[in-house]
Amino acid sequence: MCYDYSKLQKDIKLLTDNYNIIKGFSIGKSVMEKDIPCLKIGAGKKKLFLGGAYHGLEYLTTAFLMKFLSNYAARLMTETEYFGYDIKNLYNSVTLYTVPMVNPDGVDIAVNGLDITNEFHRHLISVVGIHSFNQVWQANARGVDINHNFDADWRMVAERPSPSKYSGEYVESEPETRALVNFIRAESFDMLLAFHSQGKEIYYDFDGMTGERSIEIARKMAEESGYAVRVPEGSAAFGGCKDWFIKEFGREGFTVEIGQGTNPLPMSMLDDVYEENAKIILCAMNECK
């Protein structure tokens, strides 16, 4: 079993039907014209952005974020604490905006492949030269890696559309990137967490631009989760969402690499990664408030 876009849509309906404190809306459309959903919960002035599945094979991050929102909402109905955090206080201080699947086309291509009748099928096969997507596909439906398409020291890694690491023809060339950038600018978030898989690592820097506060928060999240604190290197060091967020706003942005293994991490790993990453979100909310 995998977690694709139709599963996400069902879970969003369940969540918003069950809890009127969760509001769902779209921040824009993907290349294949899927709505990119966002879920909002909280009554606080501070705003924390959570993003998942920037990459097709990393849908376990979506499953995790949806499970966290469901458990957080359920807890708020009956309890005051969650993993030792005062969640009534967090709810009143911090509003969470979660985009659980930044790259819905990429996830569906990785999980379900592309139907031969799909207009993108022939094009992708001709430019990328592969027929099977389920072990390799990280990009969007045009073969652009969303997390290399942001305006943060943008440059070419791969030369043409590829399963991963092609930065696009120019900065923000892709509708998914533009939807995210416009939304993040409009809401002016205090902090951002971008979830990827895998490695059990927390990345906190972009180009030496982050201050002591970022390091301090990264260390606290690491302590809560057992994850390692890292400074990005090589192609992971530019063009990403948290890189752009740090560069553009000078606020704290982090990449969290959930779990350990070979992508796609199996859905059976969800329970294993749940607590450590739930604590990372709660810790971030606590530092944000």
Ligand SMILES: [Zn+2]
């Ligand atoms: Zn990723």
